[in-house]
Amino acid sequence: MAVTPIAVSRDLILVMDNGIGASGQPLTINRTYKYVKSSALDEDIYTVAQALIGLQESENIAVQRRDVFELASE
Template structure:
């Protein structure tokens, strides 16, 4: 049987470093921006992520585009 993968939802996540723990490891928090178009090109998502990074109070550690996909059988 063929499996059909259908994108359902996409989220832009910006991981920021909010400090350093007692052991010297970074403490991070994730800022999530939901309702991203699942068809949005990665380059466009990166442009928006960089613009939003400038609005953060903490240094940005990484950007993530998370796409939830529904799998069905045909």
């Protein structure tokens, strides 16, 4: 049986520093921006991420892209 992935959504996630926990572990917070165009190039997504990071008060730790696919049988 053949399975075909169907793109459902793409999100931009900024992982931001949120201080230090009581046990000394680093805390992070995710800022998720949904509905990124599936045709957007990685370079373009990163450029937008850098602009958004400039608006944040917290330090950025990582820029992530999440693609969600639905698997359908043919």
